[in-house]
Amino acid sequence: MGRLTGGDPSLLRRINSAVVLHALRGADAHTFTDLTRITGLSRPTVEGVVEGLMEGGLVVESAPEEGEARRQGRPARRFRFRAEAGHLLGIEIGPHRVAALLSGLDGRIIGAGSREVSETAPADERLDRVRTVVADVLRRAGVARSNLRAVGVGTPGIVEADGTVRLGTALPGWTGLALGDRLRRSFRCPVIVENDANAAAVAEHWKGAATDSDDIVFVLAGLSPGAGSLIGGRLHRGFGGAAGEIGALHLLGRGVTPEHLLSTTDEPLHPLDEQAVTEVFALARKGDARAQAAVERFIQRLVHDVGALVLAIDPExxxxxxxxAGLDGVLPPLREELARFCLRPPRVVLSLLGEAAVATGALRLALDHVEEQLFAVDGTVTARR
Amino acid sequence: MGRLTGGDPSLLRRINSAVVLHALRGADAHTFTDLTRITGLSRPTVEGVVEGLMEGGLVVESAPEEGEARRQGRPARRFRFRAEAGHLLGIEIGPHRVAALLSGLDGRIIGAGSREVSETAPADERLDRVRTVVADVLRRAGVARSNLRAVGVGTPGIVEADGTVRLGTALPGWTGLALGDRLRRSFRCPVIVENDANAAAVAEHWKGAATDSDDIVFVLAGLSPGAGSLIGGRLHRGFGGAAGEIGALHLLGRGVTPEHLLSTTDEPLHPLDEQAVTEVFALARKGDARAQAAVERFIQRLVHDVGALVLAIDPExxxxxxxxAGLDGVLPPLREELARFCLRPPRVVLSLLGEAAVATGALRLALDHVEEQLFAVDGTVTARR
Incomplete structure (x- = not known):
């Protein structure tokens, strides 16, 4: 705290740069006059800071507006944030597909691509597929790899801070994989690896079904469900990065394994066999009693899993x-049971981003990383929307 | 952010006061020289700030140390934080007892008292009992009621920010009770009401079994268990204050009610009948098969509840x-099951504070409130311990 009163001039310069950059990104500030008004900084300070940002390539002078040029006198100089000064990738590496989204520094998506991959593919093959998708997306968008500022990755499993997969049973060869290091060979920029459900939670909060709440639980429903949560707008990863990994909940004091949940025979379903699962749901809709019982079991399990998360965390x-989420009849029983048993039942909605959620969240995490560098000053000032 | 550069002199004064007060409370700073060294402030600033704190009654000049007085020249002036400048109460209002702890501004306990109360007592009677206990504790410690700076209260139920009990089924007449308002009639200082398990979590972190961790889940085990959690050292209350209220978890997709869990007959146990519960555990130890089965059910339920919290939150x-917690055999099966089913099992320990946990946590919350006023400056600077 003592430092706050010390008056470090370089710290002040960085704070002022962050303030001005933030205002320029915010849209309606384009002239020195705008920036002076919005930031509360003096005109000479604003001019000096803008000069520095232009030298750094983050800000560029733009043409005066039509109307203004025609007015009397010299038009005010106008500036804009250069979103194209850097690019970001959000990558999903899932059991069945890899996908990538590309954006500029403003987070607007300017490229996308995906490929299917077998759930039995070894890690090397899966990473090859990632490289192919990324190369394709960059080529089509005309963006040089060297222009990437950060890459975010969402994938199943418990992920360490350095991007190593501590435990990832959903993908072959995933447990123990130094995924961050492997990907850093392909990219010269920072690579942030995150659990897929966590990434999806971030995505729904950014531009999906949860833009109006800072306290959410996102459930990646499936035969082995995972969840990600935001508390006060911040991703809650847990002490060891395992928060929301509720796959084993039903095993605690119960007998049913997930593979048997939706099976209509004595044979378990493969946990990733979405095709078989879809067939069971279709059969149930047609009135097949055994399939209906299986669907009922599946929904009960989902209710129980979501209920546990809600009681523990109390999200909005x-x-x-x-x-x-794409299957019929999941929401009504969920809402009904939560209303019955939760002391303060939360709203329950379906994902808006669907298949794109994980890659979108990965992109947002990459953007967060870059914005921290652009806007944060020793953790004391963080300018986020 | 612009304000940071504006140089508000009164803000600076408040920051400096907080810094000096914090250093004085920290123990080893007693002289102007100490304070100048530790805070990084100038000697004249430190002198001015200490002067102000003495006027405010928070700091007092103390006698020079023995050795120093005998040295050559005038001994350096010494100062100390006046813990006795204000007092705090931590109160537990539970189903069977009310209890109160009294401390000075340093949080050191200087008085304690408790009384039994019937689980069927109406709210007015329970609050009467609280007033009796508090009057008794204050009288014995010789502390005037007017010297209280804040009162913390821990009680079962979901508690609103204003101290109203939104839902509290464990105590008669508790749901909807404006508990904070009722208690503010007895005290002229701020009254902070918190869920009992939340308060206990804060207590174990402050001076119990969790002083070495900032990411904990505290489970108030019983027939209707509740939990409180700290995430990054901060109490996680949930969006609606209901986080950790996992009492209904076993009902989501299950059939057993808590009252039947430990029953050895077809009659349910009263959820608060600790005596009957203790007898069941005693019978089980003597080899009674039916009691053993009941204890087994109870432990399975606890394992499941704790498992849900751990999977959702991932505490350390x-x-x-x-x-x-006082009953035999709870920890080993808990640890074993969590190790089997959690991807990253946490350490599991017993409470160190036992019966005192809720009142201790309530006291800490009162202390937090006062420290925020003493040390915080518009939420930008918070100096704890």
Missing amino acids: LVVIGGWA | LVVIGGWA
């Missing part, structure tokens, strides 16, 4: 995503 | 408190 909003 | 440490 629950967002249901993942493949189960 | 789980602290088991409440009456069940």
